[in-house]
Amino acid sequence: MSPKVTEEYKEKRRLEILEVAEKVFTEKGYEKTTMKDIVEESGFSRGGVYQYFSSTEEMFRAIVKELDKRTDKQINDILSSTTPIWIAVTNIVNSYRNQPDISFAAVQFEYTVTGWRESDRYNYTRDRSQFFRDRFAEVIEEGVRRGEFKPLQPIQAIVDFTLNAQDGFLLWHQLLGEENKKELEGQIDALIFYLEGVLQVDHH
Numbered sequence: 001m002s003p004k005v006t007e008e009y010k011e012k013r014r015l016e017i018l019e020v021a022e023k024v025f026t027e028k029g030y031e032k033t034t035m036k037d038i039v040e041e042s043g044f045s046r047g048g049v050y051q052y053f054s055s056t057e058e059m060f061r062a063i064v065k066e067l068d069k070r071t072d073k074q075i076n077d078i079l080s081s082t083t084p085i086w087i088a089v090t091n092i093v094n095s096y097r098n099q100p101d102i103s104f105a106a107v108q109f110e111y112t113v114t115g116w117r118e119s120d121r122y123n124y125t126r127d128r129s130q131f132f133r134d135r136f137a138e139v140i141e142e143g144v145r146r147g148e149f150k151p152l153q154p155i156q157a158i159v160d161f162t163l164n165a166q167d168g169f170l171l172w173h174q175l176l177g178e179e180n181k182k183e184l185e186g187q188i189d190a191l192i193f194y195l196e197g198v199l200q201v202d203h204h
């Protein structure tokens with residue numbers, strides 16, 4: 001087997017394990033999930049899993065890294081597209097309307113909240129938050145550059161408020177479920193209304 005094929009095989013197996021781990025984390029929660037749970041669910045041998053990951057935390061961070069890669073690509077696509085930035089912004093906000101009842105987002109909340117006193121986990125969460133703040137700020141700045149936006153507040157304040165609101169949407173949905181979808185819809189509409197006003201969107 002050539003080295004190239006070997007590396008492709010390894011990456012395929014690594015992603016398969018992460019897919020299983022994400023499922024188990026979502027079902028059981030971060031704190032209650034063990035390596036044994038993931039090994040059993042995967043159907044691979046214990047050694048076959050430990051060859052790639054030594055702990056549930058390593059798996060969790062690898063899953064998050066894959067999700068962040070998708071977000072990074074989404075932002076790059078927005079910045080390189082000729083589609084109005086306002087449409088891209090509303091699409092991002094509207095994506096929160098169709099969250100599953102239980103999702104990996106809840107696991108991320110759990111990881112952050114239960115470990116915020118641990119310096120390593122705190123720094124990890126802080127750095128990841130900064131990544132999202134910087135990337136979303138780039139989107140707003142591009143809207144300003146194209147003449148679509150004339151912000152009434154500092155861009156960073158708008159970004160922070162928006163991201164905090166989106167975290168709230170996810171937490172609201174995880175805690176209160178599908179029966180409160182109407183209330184969630186209203187909050188999303190309110191955020192879009194706020195953004196349209198504070199950015200002074202030029203629709204022409």
